[in-house]
Amino acid sequence: MGHLYRVAGQARGRVMSEAGVVALPAGGLRVKHGLAWLFLLAPLFFLSYGWTNQLAADKGVTDHVVFGWETAIPFWPWTIVPYWSIDLFYGLSFLTCRTPREVNHHGLRLLTAQLISITCFVLFPLRFTFEKPQTDGIFGALFESLAAFDLPYNQAPSLHISLLIIIWWALVKRSSPAWRWAWHAWALLVAVSVLTTWQHHFFDLPTGAAVGLMCLWLWPDGTGTPLLGAGAGAGAGAGAGNGHALQRVRRLRLAAAYAAGSLLCLWLAWPGGRFGWGWSLLLGWPAIALALVATNYAWSGVAGFQKRGGRQSLAVRWLLAPYRLGAWANSRAWTWRNPEPSAITPRVWMGRIPSGTECSRLGLDAVLDLTAEFNTPPVAGQALSVPMLDLVLPPLNALDEAVEALEQAVQSDARKVLVCCALGYGRSALVVAAWLLKSGRVESVDEAAECIRSARPSVVLGAAQREHLQAWTACRRGI
Incomplete structure (x- = not known):
């Protein structure tokens, strides 16, 4: 050239x-x-x-x-x-x-x-x-x-x-x-x-x-480089007291796990001698994907997934395609016994991220998508997106934004609103619990957790999530 x-x-x-x-x-x-x-x-x-x-x-x-x-x-x-x-x-x-x-x-x-x-x-x-x-x-x-x-x-x-x-x-x-x-x-x-x-x-x-x-x-469109991201712990649980340090450690551990996977792929691919150059190309793709995911967890945060308006950037869709495919397969493997969403209230439902076909079959009027790793599924009504990292607690301002988006959907003409994450057990449970607290439908974090668990027993609302909800409630009250 x-x-x-x-x-x-x-x-x-x-x-x-x-x-x-x-x-x-x-x-x-x-x-x-x-x-x-x-x-x-x-x-x-x-x-x-x-x-x-x-x-x-x-x-x-x-x-x-x-x-x-x-x-x-x-x-x-x-x-x-x-x-x-x-x-x-x-x-x-x-x-x-x-x-x-x-x-x-x-x-x-x-x-x-x-x-x-x-x-x-x-x-x-x-x-x-x-x-x-x-x-x-x-x-x-x-x-x-x-x-x-x-x-x-x-x-x-x-x-x-x-x-x-x-x-x-x-x-x-x-x-x-x-x-x-x-x-x-x-x-x-x-x-x-x-x-x-x-x-x-x-x-x-x-x-x-x-x-x-x-x-x-x-050098993405409309935003700064992800290399100037939020930092290793920013946003993981900011404002959540001691939980902030614990979440920072969790993010770094997840980053290390993804980095190890990337290095393994590189070792298998390098330099074409083990399985041939064709396999080197195939293994190099997940190596790049896992390295970028590790960077996002260690440093860039949700900004590294470049999801705007419910859709990831062209670069993320292609570079992270092996990871996204694996994450989608994982979401289906963990929920194959319980694929249907669960009703928390007559209008608010919670579950795994649906496909476009499932959106139509379920008759959804609005979807609040909390994943950073997937595009927001197409829905005939409102498609709302507040990206959050998987397996770590979101920043309090992101939790507040998600609760406001859910309230907006409930206050609209939507008859069936689905709050979803990869499995419908973690991020979605946290947001729905916060919404129940803010809307006055429950009076305590424990009552919110019990309400959600009775509808969807597999949800993850342990001590860390409850402490995070307590911190979010205190922040809203200005305590």
Whole structure:
């Protein structure tokens, strides 16, 4: 990928509207930020990319990762055109940003992808092994221009794919519905061209996609980086007295358990020798997922799951897919004997997180989803979301927010409101107990716990949860 930053034009009026991108009138500050980023990234790319290429050449690197079936991949000279097209959209992608902050996040994503990839190229240099056929005409000229800068190194992760993920997301999220599929098709064609121009082996593509998604996670839309999260104990039980320290320890223990799982996956995957490179790719995915979950429990908190409006970010949905699949299977395994929700009052029910089909079957008018690890299920009425970490107590302000959301649903026209978490035993029980206390339906924490346990015997409302409810009640009363 040795061919960036040829396009950095000034934007006036509406930009890229013909291409289906919904753009606002270009402000001078946004344009200056975009141009500043391009002037920073261009020399950095040429210097660092060229240096690592030459470094691998000087060392005579011959290591490679090639699957046997890759010999069947055709060489299509015409795909050099979509391969080069990323240059154009690299520059134009800055013009889709609406604010200087958004421009900066986009620039930071591109910069982070560059730094991660260059580090990998130095630590784990690989070589492309196929010999390209001779190509004439305009396509041949494009290949020659590429070869003047690029060498058959800098393979995994594919920086071309990493940048494609970042640029594609910048274009798609600002696209009109009619053009969104056009951008999807373009991105797919560019991704295929990485193989059909014989620039990369297959192993480089998923690793490059992982880097691109990681950059989207590190610099999310609308919020700050999760690396500046709540800290190891913040929010776990803030305001709950001695329980705060205990919950902080619990979060760190859970983080250590997830980190151990990630390390185990890495050990099994590294470096392709135990089960082969195909298994390395498959095991690398849960390793990344578990490492991110460990980071969330140790530091970022619910912010690391990036759930806004009931839906997780694109990066979280893909990077944490193995974890989310395992968590969903776990929720079904623990509740297969008791899959139905339990009625706490005629209008308020409590249970596991339902699927869309179950929402329809149960006739739900509103859902209050307390999970951070899942998207809020689709429901015909109100879909409310207050994300909380599993297996630890939520911060008091999050508990208060959830109680207010539940009261809002009850006060509406909803006839059947489901408060749900992964199993319907922990987070949901805590919130419903707090709501019973606030609404005056019960007079004490013990009475609330008994009311819920009589309807759903498997709920978790032990000493820690009761102390947390006491602290929440005292906080509300200003004690």
